[in-house]
Amino acid sequence: MIRGEFAGKLWLMFDIYHVARNGHDVIGTYRRHKDLIRHIQFSDAPGRHEPGSGGIDFRSLFDGIEAEGYSGYFGAEYLPSRPTQETFAWLRSLSGEA
Numbered sequence: 718m719i720r721g722e723f724a725g726k727l728w729l730m731f732d733i734y735h736v737a738r739n740g741h742d743v744i745g746t747y748r749r750h751k752d753l754i755r756h757i758q759f760s761d762a763p764g765r766h767e768p769g770s771g772g773i774d775f776r777s778l779f780d781g782i783e784a785e786g787y788s789g790y791f792g793a794e795y796l797p798s799r800p801t802q803e804t805f806a807w808l809r810s811l812s813g814e815a
Contacts, residue, residue, distance in 0.1 A: 728755035734795075737762040737773055744781045751785055760795035767795050768807035775811055 719727055731754045736743050747754065761771030768775045779791065797804045 729753045730756045730758055733757065733759040734762050734765055743778055747782055748785055751787065755789060757782065757791045758794050759791060760793065765796050766798040767804040770798050779811065
């Protein structure tokens with residue numbers, strides 16, 4: 718048990734890329750640990766590039782995670798496959814601005 722100044726302040730960051738690359742069901746893994754998760758990080762798999770460059774269906778994945786009650790932030794951390802500004806189409810698409 719965590720005590721002292723960190724009690725109630727330490728949480729898990731859920732990394733979609735690593736869960737997917739390890740062959741786990743991303744939604745199921747999130748569901749099992751959601752009470753400990755306060756931030757979600759993502760990149761596509763394989764390759765750890767921008768969404769849309771691999772095999773993850775981010776729209777249904779984000780919808781599923783939100784259906785489990787997550788209302789926090791999703792943070793992108795990826796290795797751009799081309800100049801970074803050229804990789805932002807996923808942002809417009811997933812935020813409903815496409």
